[in-house]
Amino acid sequence: MQLVDTIIEARWVLPIVPKGVILENQSVIVKGGNIAAILPTAEARTQYEADDVVSLPESLVMPGFVNLHSHAAMNLVRGLGADLPLMDWLTTKIWPAEGKLMSPSFVHDGAYMAGLEMAASGITTTSDHYFFPMDAARGLRDAGLRCATSAFVIGFPSAWAKDDAEYLKRAEAVLEACKGDEFVRATVAPHAPYTVNDEALKACAALSAKYDAPIHMHVHETAVEVSDSLRDHGVRPLERLERLGLVNERLIAVHAVHLNDEDIDRLARAGASTCHCPCSNLKLASGFSPVAKLLSRGVNVGIGTDGAASNDKLDMLGETRLAAMLAKAVAGDTTVATVFDMLEAATLGGARALHWDDRIGSLEPGKAADLIAVNLATIQSIPVQDPAAQLLYAAGRENITHTWVNGRLIAIRQEIVAYHDLNAVDRANSLAGKWQNRL
Numbered sequence: 001m002q003l004v005d006t007i008i009e010a011r012w013v014l015p016i017v018p019k020g021v022i023l024e025n026q027s028v029i030v031k032g033g034n035i036a037a038i039l040p041t042a043e044a045r046t047q048y049e050a051d052d053v054v055s056l057p058e059s060l061v062m063p064g065f066v067n068l069h070s071h072a073a074m075n076l077v078r079g080l081g082a083d084l085p086l087m088d089w090l091t092t093k094i095w096p097a098e099g100k101l102m103s104p105s106f107v108h109d110g111a112y113m114a115g116l117e118m119a120a121s122g123i124t125t126t127s128d129h130y131f132f133p134m135d136a137a138r139g140l141r142d143a144g145l146r147c148a149t150s151a152f153v154i155g156f157p158s159a160w161a162k163d164d165a166e167y168l169k170r171a172e173a174v175l176e177a178c179k180g181d182e183f184v185r186a187t188v189a190p191h192a193p194y195t196v197n198d199e200a201l202k203a204c205a206a207l208s209a210k211y212d213a214p215i216h217m218h219v220h221e222t223a224v225e226v227s228d229s230l231r232d233h234g235v236r237p238l239e240r241l242e243r244l245g246l247v248n249e250r251l252i253a254v255h256a257v258h259l260n261d262e263d264i265d266r267l268a269r270a271g272a273s274t275c276h277c278p279c280s281n282l283k284l285a286s287g288f289s290p291v292a293k294l295l296s297r298g299v300n301v302g303i304g305t306d307g308a309a310s311n312d313k314l315d316m317l318g319e320t321r322l323a324a325m326l327a328k329a330v331a332g333d334t335t336v337a338t339v340f341d342m343l344e345a346a347t348l349g350g351a352r353a354l355h356w357d358d359r360i361g362s363l364e365p366g367k368a369a370d371l372i373a374v375n376l377a378t379i380q381s382i383p384v385q386d387p388a389a390q391l392l393y394a395a396g397r398e399n400i401t402h403t404w405v406n407g408r409l410i411a412i413r414q415e416i417v418a419y420h421d422l423n424a425v426d427r428a429n430s431l432a433g434k435w436q437n438r439l
């Protein structure tokens, strides 16, 4: 018998790689923070032993969600200015609040609280975008998450930096500080094409190349962004970014809502990624990203929650469910954005965009043990006819009971409260058994 750290015995395992596969009655073996093996539980019991054996006879185990776009500290301004028009919301609520509160402790505390919410929602890695990025990373790490923090650049003064030169200097310091860190990586994060000038964008491209770091940027979020760019620069934002050297395999184009066929070609040719944030796009009335078209052209798509001010939930399962449904409606085709396409986008898609897919995004031996368990034995998900489809379409984040990062349990939900008397739950379980697998 081989001694390991943790054995997770699951009813179902959804490894993401290979695509479309659901394994039954399997154990995930965790040692030294990594996945050592995935094998049938009956065999695992003859080969491995551990002090920590987690038996989950009614749960599905899968990789943790990779939240490809967050502003974690904005949990502290959640709820401000609901239903205002976008520019009013920003100029009368969000920017004044941030201007007043912005400090290392504001960012740390907000990120920590967001990290707790994310951990309880099955998010094991988040790619954050904000001022005081090392404080954001510290808050997220305090909550147990892995994160990509932002070497953040924006063309106006803040408590973080006063001008382009200082932003760029601090950005490079963030990239240096994250070098070789197992849990905190850095992206180069110019805020958006309309808030950063050409010279600073070129400098961001150079930093991205020098540190081989992803470029994490809001791109083509609104129709006005595109029309203003045509007015001010004579080209659409993506064409301008391409001329400045930012459209390549390191680009994560966040939102990517207003895309014509040429824009999609440009992203596909470059091997760039997009990050789809459907709740934020709906709440801020930005529009609909052409996700099915992007996927069919081979563009890597990840999913993000955006900040709590514009969502307002950091709920990747809910976000992915909405993304799947919207993609079908936008394409007018139910066969696109399949269950496995979208679960892949929410995990491995994000990991690929961050160039972190050698460690995270799927359950494979040798990768980090960043994983979650989802209890499907609840009234909203029984009988279980198709575990993957019911995970995506029927379950909610309240079904997520365990979240591990690098083999360490960072969140656990003791019970999923049912608002029925026990007799009703027993009766529902026996009815589910009666009707399961009768097709």
Ligand SMILES: [Zn+2]
Binding pocket: 069, 070, 071, 129, 218, 306, 307
């Ligand atoms: Zn954002």
